[in-house]
Amino acid sequence: MSVTCATLRQYTSEELNDWNNFTTTEAGSSGATTIISTSLLEYDNSYFDNHWALVTSGTYIGSKRKIERHDNNYGLLDCYRAFGGQIATSVTFEVHKYDPDTILDKINVALREIFPKLRVNIIDDTIMGGNYVPNAHFEDCASSSYPDFWRNSGAGSSVAENTTYIRGGKKSAALTRVNNNCYLYISAAEYPQLFNLQGQTIRIFARVLASSASQARIELYSKQSDGTEDTTQVSDYHTGGGLFETLELSSGAVLSDAVDVSIRLTNNTTNGTVYWDDVWVVTDSREYFVPTSFEKVNKVFLLDAAYDDLNFIGETELYQWHQSIDSQGRLKIVSDESWTNRVRLYGMGKLSTLSDDTDTTELNDTQARLIAVNAALGVLENTKMASSVYEANAIERDISRMTLKKMQLERKIGQGNPAGVITMRKRYW
Structure with missing residues (x-):
């Protein structure tokens, strides 16, 4: 719906x-x-x-x-x-009579503020237990220029969301090379927790689709305070051929006393686009940033599926975890024990907001009528503040009428019932 x-x-x-x-x-x-x-x-x-x-x-x-x-x-x-x-x-x-932009703004306010009375139920399978890097499936992109927590480097290069070539979740990161070698990276500048890896030897996995050999590989970069750099920690290259392959940097050593640490996913040698997805830095990490579509996580399950499994048979509910908000307002879950398998989250999110006429949000017709009443009330409240006493009295009568209709629609829908649409962010491994 x-x-x-x-x-x-x-x-x-x-x-x-x-x-x-x-x-x-x-x-x-x-x-x-x-x-x-x-x-x-x-x-x-x-x-x-x-x-x-x-x-x-x-x-x-x-x-x-x-x-x-x-x-x-x-x-x-x-x-x-x-x-x-x-x-x-x-x-x-x-x-x-009213500015269409004001109407749209009040519609979006109503869509946000109706949560959790109306909401989207979410199932997400994109978190790998023990993974140290956030947004490893590139699902979240607040900027149109790069995924959350990640950046790209290389003159002329660009990175964009891709929904065609994926290995898990709904998106991959499409990294395009134009005449200069480039890489998609996460560094301690964007994610300071990477400093905790200094002095350690780590394993890094990632899946990538590339059309040419010697084009895509994983690189681990670290730099010490005296200026010493290590750029030698690399995986094998993708063999080419236009199919996804799993690359592994099996024993990446991070310099001790590091002042910079970054994990780089390259596009070298050949102009064109490579598609990165499903990054896993193997640690005993117990903190996981949740996809931004979530407002709340209700349940957490551990799947009987490891990193390279193509499917799973069962799931086990986990209870030793909690959720919290970091200083930037990002939702994360924290476990009391180390997980090594894939994780499934059940939770809820806000309804989709809108901008273009063809954009859609997750409502049936009755629920849409309730959103419209709430939006209209918002428009009238705005208008009343700039009106004469006579006009304000007339507007107040309209507000009273709409408030009654709002209550009737809420009773019809049933307060607290979800929007009735489940957004499934399914894994395809």
């Missing part, structure tokens, strides 16, 4: 008695300030003055402009500011 952003905007506007959608019947002016539709002839002159026009199809989809003049004689809306170009015929558009 899912509902689009466009549908939620419609439902919210309906709650505000402000739903008006039309289709242009001829092209607007060459100056790109007008929208023309014969349907506008049905309204009184100036009815839509100082409203907002939102284009919902065609070249300028998503563009909004404030309306200076509604001319009933021609079915024309003349906007204060030009669109990106002339609005063509047969283009759909909406007219709103």
Whole structure:
């Protein structure tokens, strides 16, 4: 079950008695300030003055402009500011009393604040017991330029999310080389816990897809305070051939008294893209950052599956663990014992927020109506603060009406019931 952003905007506007959608019947002016539709002839002159026009199809989809003049004689809306170009015929558009951006903002506020009454249930299999590095499956990318905790180095290089070539979770990291060798890396600068590895010998595994030999390998870099560097700790290269292979750096020695430590995943020699996934630094670590989709972890299970297993038969629930929030607000689980197998998390997250009309969130229609009421209440509360006493009294009556409807919808849905959609972040090993 899912509902689009466009549908939620419609439902919210309906709650505000402000739903008006039309289709242009001829092209607007060459100056790109007008929208023309014969349907506008049905309204009184100036009815839509100082409203907002939102284009919902065609070249300028998503563009909004404030309306200076509604001319009933021609079915024309003349906007204060030009669109990106002339609005063509047969283009759909909406007219709103309230700024469409404000409506969208209040929809997203409602989607966030309804948690945990409405929520997404999550199953995640991307954590490997004892793994020392966070975001090892590159699932979380707050930046469009690199995965959380990771960076890339190399002139002209880039790293991006990939959902086609994966080995676990939903994403891999696509590292692209352009004329210069490059690498994706996690270092003590981004993750200071790597300093705890100094003086140790560690094993590092990772899966990578590469099309050429001598292109992709694991490298362990460390540097001491006197400037001594060690760049000799490397795995074998991927053999090429365009398939995933598991690489291992079997005995990587981290310098003692290290002032810098980094794990590097390379793209050398050949221009093109390699796909990294499923990194495992083998330690007895007992702290694990949880994917950012989680707001709370409810249960933890240990699967009877090791790093290189392709499937599993059973799972055992674990009880010796707790969850906490670090200083940056990131959720993690901490175990009281060392785990060596794959871990399955059961938990809950917030509903997806929206930006484009085709974006969807995890709601059925009744739940979407509740979100729309909450969003409409938010719009009215904003409007009331900037209104005259007379207008504020009228708005307050609308707020009272919507509050009653909100209570009715909450009873219909059942407070505390989940959204009814389970997002499965399945492992494919």
